[in-house]
Amino acid sequence: MAKAKTIFFCSECGGESIRWVGKCPHCGAWNTMVEQKIEPEPKGNTAGRVQMSRSAPCQIDHIIAEEGKRYRLGIDELDTVLGGGLTPGSSVLLGGEPGIGKSTLLLQAAVKMAAYGKVLYISGEEAAEQIKLRYQRISADNETHADNIYLLAQTDIDSALAEAEALQPALLILDSVQALFSPQLESAAGSVSQVRAVAAAAIAFAREHHAAVMLIGHVTKEGMLAGPRVLEHMVDTVLYFEGERYNALRLLRAVKNRFGSTNEIGVFEMAESGLRPVEASAYFLDQRHLSSPGSAVTCVLQGTRPLLIEVQALVSPSAFGNPRRLSSGYDYNRLLLIIAVLERKLKLRLNDKDIYINIAGGLRLDDPAADLAVAAAIASSAADVSVEQELLLLGEIGLLGELRGVTQEERRLKEAAAFGFQKAVCPPAKNKPKGYLRRLEAANLAEALKILGLI
Numbered sequence: 001m002a003k004a005k006t007i008f009f010c011s012e013c014g015g016e017s018i019r020w021v022g023k024c025p026h027c028g029a030w031n032t033m034v035e036q037k038i039e040p041e042p043k044g045n046t047a048g049r050v051q052m053s054r055s056a057p058c059q060i061d062h063i064i065a066e067e068g069k070r071y072r073l074g075i076d077e078l079d080t081v082l083g084g085g086l087t088p089g090s091s092v093l094l095g096g097e098p099g100i101g102k103s104t105l106l107l108q109a110a111v112k113m114a115a116y117g118k119v120l121y122i123s124g125e126e127a128a129e130q131i132k133l134r135y136q137r138i139s140a141d142n143e144t145h146a147d148n149i150y151l152l153a154q155t156d157i158d159s160a161l162a163e164a165e166a167l168q169p170a171l172l173i174l175d176s177v178q179a180l181f182s183p184q185l186e187s188a189a190g191s192v193s194q195v196r197a198v199a200a201a202a203i204a205f206a207r208e209h210h211a212a213v214m215l216i217g218h219v220t221k222e223g224m225l226a227g228p229r230v231l232e233h234m235v236d237t238v239l240y241f242e243g244e245r246y247n248a249l250r251l252l253r254a255v256k257n258r259f260g261s262t263n264e265i266g267v268f269e270m271a272e273s274g275l276r277p278v279e280a281s282a283y284f285l286d287q288r289h290l291s292s293p294g295s296a297v298t299c300v301l302q303g304t305r306p307l308l309i310e311v312q313a314l315v316s317p318s319a320f321g322n323p324r325r326l327s328s329g330y331d332y333n334r335l336l337l338i339i340a341v342l343e344r345k346l347k348l349r350l351n352d353k354d355i356y357i358n359i360a361g362g363l364r365l366d367d368p369a370a371d372l373a374v375a376a377a378i379a380s381s382a383a384d385v386s387v388e389q390e391l392l393l394l395g396e397i398g399l400l401g402e403l404r405g406v407t408q409e410e411r412r413l414k415e416a417a418a419f420g421f422q423k424a425v426c427p428p429a430k431n432k433p434k435g436y437l438r439r440l441e442a443a444n445l446a447e448a449l450k451i452l453g454l455i
């Protein structure tokens with residue numbers, strides 16, 4: 001019998017090395033190599049590898065590919081993030097911190113998916129009775145396809161997939177990749193090689209049986225999928241479920257998607273009876289503190305959807321020589337840049353003031369169209385004058401203080417109009433979108449702040 005050998009895996013990227021090294025040769029991370037004993041592979045063992053079905057080379061003209069059939073789950077927020085529904089044969093990884101609602105979301109998906117076919121929910125963490133209790137909380141009384149939902153409490157991936165083989169589900173859910181293990185490997189469940197083997201087996205099952213598979217993965221405090229960042233490369237779609245523990249709002253975002261855009265987000269609220277989709281713009285604006293100085297509203301694009309967002313700023317005299325700048329939800333370096341422009345181009349005195357920026361609702365913005373709203377919120381707080389209500393701010397700020405155009409302005413104006421906004425301050429545009437709001441054009445930051453009455 002061949003000897004069991006030891007290899008080292010990087011817990012960041014999953015890269016392998018035959019010796020221990022301080023720095024991963026694959027991703028350059030320090031102190032991430034972990035030792036793993038590998039049993040000699042029996043012939044045909046595919047643990048850790050996804051095997052495509054073997055086929056001869058074929059001319060591209062002769063390949064028949066239908067534009068994918070999708071299962072629309074009827075949970076709009078989830079369908080959008082998936083790129084229009086769940087694709088048969090695909091694998092989806094749902095990552096998030098413990099307790100955020102991953103099991104709840106996928107059980108809700110299972111209930112909807114039951115309308116199309118059988119669903120097998122494999123739980124390595126909870127007993128079938130526990131899942132049943134959750135099911136009773138989230139499902140309406142009149143679920144018509146409950147007989148299509150199967151639960152299996154199992155931690156051995158091979159036995160679990162054998163059951164799946166017999167059942168032939170249209171959707172297979174693994175809760176979670178860290179709780180399941182492959183008996184062919186010696187290492188403990190949750191280790192890098194185990195997580196890879198479990199995911200690879202499930203993905204291979206999905207390809208072979210044309211079933212969709214959804215994997216739940218826990219994320220460590222640092223925000224990485226515990227160990228197996230490597231999973232991100234193996235699956236077709238990676239979704240992250242985020243939110244704060246003491247806030248009912250949950251954001252679902254795609255960070256990788258072979259079947260759709262990755263900028264999409266879905267917004268949910270954790271309620272008594274499970275996760276409820278919320279209309280995002282309404283949610284973020286609802287909590288706005290109307291007509292307080294330091295508040296400004298902009299419209300950012302998250303994937304295909306426009307979102308109205310409140311930017312809050314607080315400017316206060318600093319107690320010490322070194323003024324503090326803090327940003328939550330907005331890029332810190334961009335904030336510094338905007339402060340510099342406000343100081344140099346508008347002669348605003350900010351070097352003896354602390355500045356705090358907050359994006360309401362816990363969202364992270366990376367759309368430069370929000371720049372003008374950030375600048376206006378700061379100027380508004382500094383002057384203690386509020387920005388007019390129902391006024392939208394759009395525009396990227398350049399180093400010279402100029403305002404630059406934003407992408408898809410029309411869709412943003414349309415969203416704002418739908419929420420009763422009357423006016424928008426925006427950069428000059430060649431093709432002016434008409435009919436939504438009254439556009440007040442400003443070529444630079446100074447003009448924009450004059451229109452707002454802040455300088």
Ligand code: TYD
Pocket residue numbers: 096097098099100101102103104105134137138270271272273274275
């Ligand atoms: P869960 O889906 O178990 O989280 P995860 O699988 O990501 O660890 O849900 C966690 C929390 O959600 C739990 O603290 C209870 C709460 N919850 C509700 O508030 N309402 C509900 O209807 C359900 C099912 C859960």
Ligand code: MG
Pocket residue numbers: 102103104125175
């Ligand atoms: Mg769970």
